[in-house]
Amino acid sequence: MSALLSEEDLNDFISPGLACVRPVETKKTGKDEPTEFEVGKEPSELEKVSISLQDCLACAGCITSSEEILLSRQSHTVFVDAWKNLGDETRLAVSISPQSRISLANYYGMMLDELDLCLANMFKQFFRCKYLVGTQVGRGITISRSNQAIMAARQEPQAVRKPLLSAVCPGFVLYAEKTKPELVPYLLNVKSPQQITGSLLKLSVNEKLYHLAIMPCFDKKLEASRPDGEQEVDCVITPRELVTMFQELGIDLRQYKTQDASLLRSMSPDGWDLTLHWSSNEGSSSGGFAFQYIREMHQLNPQAELLIVEGKNSDVREYRLVDAASDQTLASATELYGFRNIQNMVRKLTQKSAKPRNARLLKNRQTNAAVQKKPEVADLSATDFIEVMACPGGCINGGGLLEGDSTKRKTLVDQLNTRYAQELVPVDPIRMGRHIDTTSVAHNMPYRYQFHPITSRSNDVVSLGNTW
C-alpha cells in the first residue's frame, strides 16, 4: 500500500462504519441443494465476501469507503496494470482537472503552461497516451445546463421553490444520499465536468478508449463508480498518486520538459479546440458554478446590481443580484464549503430544529430581550443555488492534492488560488457550453444523475465495544 495514501492525510476520507451492511452470502453449489442440514454437517463454506465500490455506494454504513476498497478498484497500480494490458485496439486518454494542474505545477516549481507540456510529453512518450485534455469542455456543459435548470426551477411558485444544490462534489452527494436523504430532492442532477468530459471523449473518437481522470479528490473515484455513469471514466487518480506512480516507475517528470507547443494540439481529439478544453472560467476555483449562474442572470438583467455578501466564515459567500430601484433580490447563488457549513445548511433547509420550539416561551423571552437587527449576511433560505463542496476551501484544497512547502493549509490554499486565477485562461463557459451542446454529440446526452437516497437506515444498530 502506498505510503503517501494513508488515513492521516486524507481529509476527505472516512473509514467504513460499524454498520457496513454488506451481507455474508452462502455460495450456492448447485440447483438441487437440500433445504435441511444436519447440525455439524452444513455444506459449503461461506464465500469470502468482497466489497465492491458499488456495494459501498449502496450502503448507509459509512460515508465514503475504506482506503482498501478504493485502492482495489481505483488506484495508480490498477491503472498501471490496466495500461499494460490495454491491447492493440484500446487507446489511453487522459483528462486532468485545473486544480490538479495547478497543484502539480506548484509541486514541481513550474509555470502552468510549462507543466501542461511536460505532462503531455511524458504521457505521450512513457504511456503512449493518444489523447490528453483539460476538463473545461465538460465544465462548460455542466455550467450551461445547470444555469438552464436553475432558471427553469425559478419559474416555480415562490412557496414551493427551494435552493438547488450542486451535485458536482461527490463527497457531498454521497453524504446526502447516505445520511441526509431529505436533502436529495434539493440536488441538481446535472453531471460533473469529470463525467461529461469522459463521455464526450469516448463519443467523439472512433476508437476504444481507456479514460484516466486526474482529479483533486479521492471521492471522485466513487463518482466514477456510480451506476449512472460507469462507462464514462475508467480510473481516477489524484496528483498525489500520480507522483507516487512516477516514483515507482522511475519517471522524472522534469526530464520531459519541452518547448514543443504543438504537442497539446496533436493530443487533442478531432474537433476539440485546445484553447477551450485547457481553459477555465471566472468564479471560484472549485468551478465557479455559483458565480456563473449569477453572471448569466446579470446578463439578462443588466440594470441590476451585483452584490457579494460574505458569510460568517471565509467558506460561505453569496452572490446577490439586486434591482437597484426596488431593492428586490432578482437572483442569488451561494458558495458553501466544508462540513461545518454543510451542517448549518442542512439545519436551515430541513428546518427540523425549529419544530420543537415552544412558541409561547420564545415570545415571552423575546419581549424581555433587546431587539437586535441582524447584520447583512449570506442568506441560504432565499438563495436559488448553492455550490456545495465538502472540503473547506473547496476543490483547490482537495484531499488528493500535493502538499506545499508551507505547513499551514490556508497559506497553501491562498497560494494555489492566486495561481489558479493568474495562470489559467478564462473563457465564457456558458457560451462555450451552449455551443458544444448544440453542435456536438453532447446534444443527445441527458447527463443527469439518478440519485438514490438510502432511507432504510436503522438507528438501532447494535454497536460493538463500549458505548458509554
Next chain:
Amino acid sequence: MQLFIHRQKTKDYSDKRFPDAMIELVESLALHKDKVWSLDDSNGLLATGSTDRCIKIVNLKSSRQVIDELDDTVHKKTIRSVAWRPASCLLAAGSFDSTISIWGKDDSSNDYTSTMADFEMELLAIIEGHENEVKSVAWSYDGTYLASCSRDKSVWIWETDEMGEEYECISVLQEHSQDVKHVVWHPSLHLLASSSYDDTIRIWKEFDDDWEAAAILNGHEGTVWCSDFEKSESSIRLCSGSDDRTVRIWKFAGDSEDDEQEWTCEATLPQVHTRAVYSVAWGPNGLIASTGSDGTLAVYQEVNGVWNVVAKTKQCHGTHEVNVVKWTTVDGVTMLITGGDDGHVNIWKYTNL
C-alpha cells in the same frame, strides 16, 4: 492501633497522610430509576441526567427538593450529559439518541431564586448533527460556545446568541480516532479539552475563522474519561482521569513556532483507584477530586508542588460505580456531589482538619 502507632512514628509534614480532611455524607438523594451519568450545578441549582431519560432540577440552597422534572419524552435514550450555561438559567443536555436539547425558564430574567415555587423549564431547541451517541456537552465560560462530542469520534463547536435560541455549527473537529468521551472548557479562555477512547486528550483553540488542534496530550494507557481545567488566572493546567486508574496533571508550557501549544505531563497523582477513573473535578479551592469504577471518592491537595491524598472515602455509592463528581459551595460550605449507578445523587460536606 498498629496503624496509629505507625502514623505517630513517621509524622513528617513533608509527607502528609490522610486524613487531613474529612468527607461526610450530608444527604443521599434517590433521584433516578437508573444510572446517574452527569450532574451540574449553578447558583444553587443542581441538574442531573440519567439512563432513565429524566433530567431533574434540585434546589441545593434550601431543602434539597426536586423543583422540576423536565419532559422525559424529548429524548429517546439515556441522558449522558447536562450543563448549565454560565450566568443564565439555560441548560444543555446531550443524549445517546444523538441530539442535544436546550432548556430555558419561562421568563428570561436572571433571578432564578425568587420564583422557586413555580420553577419550570421548557424545551427551547433541539440540536441535531451528531451521527450517534452524544457523550458530553459543555459551555464556554462566557456562554458564547457550546461544545459537544460523540461516539462518532467528532467534537462540534456551536455558536449561540444571547438568548441561547439559535445554534450555528462553527467547527467539526474530527481528529480523534475513537469515541470522544468528554469535553470541557477553560474557566476564562476559549480553550477546549476533549478526552477520548483513543487514550488521548486534545486541546483545541480558535485559529483564523475556524478551530484547530493546539496540542495532543499523550500518556494515559487507556481511555481518558474526563478532564478538568485548573481554576486559575496565573497558569493553565488540566487534570485527567483514565481507564489506566491514574489521575494526571498536564501543564501548558508555551506556544510553539507552528501555532501549536506545548503541554507537558507535570505529575501523576498518588495512586488511589483500583479501577477506572471516570470523573475528575478541579475545585476553585485548588483541590482535585476523583471518583470512578471502584466507588472511591478521593481528594488531592498540592503543597509546594507535591500532590498528596488528603481525604478518601470508599464505596460512596455502596457497591455501585460512581460516574461523576463535582465541587460546589452552598452557603459558604464546600461540598462534593457525586452521581452513581444506583441512581442516587450523594451530597458530601468537605472539611479541612
